[in-house]
Amino acid sequence: MTVLSVNINKIAVLRNSRGGDMPSVTQAAQTCLAAGAGGITVHPRPDLRHIRPDDVRALAGLLRGGAAEFNIEGNPFAPARGAYPGMLALCAETRPAQATLVPDGDGQITSDHGFDLQRDGARLKPLIAEFKALGCRVSLFMDADSPDIELAAEVGADRIELYTGPYAEAFEAGDYGLVLEQCARAAERAAKVGLGVNAGHDLNQANLGVFLRHVPQVAEVSIGHALIGEAVYDGLAPTVRNYLAVIAAARA
Structure with missing residues (x-):
């Protein structure tokens, strides 16, 4: 079964817009886990625009020793800055199950491209x-x-x-066959060299089932923006359960 890891960055965006601790990222995580999510994902950035290092520490305490996985995303090349200690240092402190390395920078609203390993592979390998x-x-x-x-x-x-x-963009436009085939081929190539396959970014209840049926190797989907947006209307726990139902139907 594909694991659903809920990215709760948007909970922190809402909290930071007002200050204080409401809504609580730890309570949101607990709600997702109680609804059946198999993991929690966060993507702290050096500019502290949403998830902060203290959130990461609190979530690590919540998830330590539990059945659910903690996944920390981030740019391993970004240096420490202010309260942000750098991704490697943060992982050394909190020991997540998974570190997802992403080549993003402050100027990006969200992650929008993958690594160029011809350029960055030698630098990434020791990290x-x-x-x-x-x-x-x-x-x-x-x-x-x-x-x-x-x-x-x-x-x-x-x-x-x-x-x-x-x-996701092609699905919304109604012409996604070519991109979906690219994803399927990429997953097959990864599996042939012993790599597991995760997937994430702009997946939602409408497009997730089609994706999983065509890319059966996917071990984990990380979903945040769409899930939290849908939860505004339907509630966080019911939305998590809806996603789990989509995953189960795709895997049936």
Whole structure:
């Protein structure tokens, strides 16, 4: 069964817009887990625009020793800044089950492309080894049409996370066959070299089932923006259960 890991960054965005601790990211995580989510994802950034290092620490305490996984996303090249200690240091402190490495910068509203391993592979390889020495499974954010899928295994990654933004955009436009086929081929290429496959970005209740039926290798989907947006109307726990039902139907 594909694991649903709920990205709760948007809960922190709402909290930060007013200050204080409402809504609570830890309570949101607890609600998602109680509804059946298999993991919690956060993507702290150096500019502290949403999830902050203290949130990561609190969530690590909540998830430590539990059945659900903690997944921390971030740019491993981004240096420490102010309260942000850097991704490697934060993972050393909190020991998540998975570290998802993403090549994003402050100027990006959200992650919008995968790694170029021809350019960054040599620099990533020793960092990946350090994350794995902490006990973290390492996933690399990759474009579905990247020629570098196989290189992810060579630099030591355990999984790739397929960037599904282009698929979601094409699905919305009603012409997604080519992009979906790219995703399926990328997953097959990854599996052939021993890599696990995750997926994330702009997946929602409408497009997720189709995606999973065509890309059966997916071990985990990380979903935040759409899920939290849908939860505004339907409630957080019911929305998580809706996603789990979509996953179950796709895997039936």
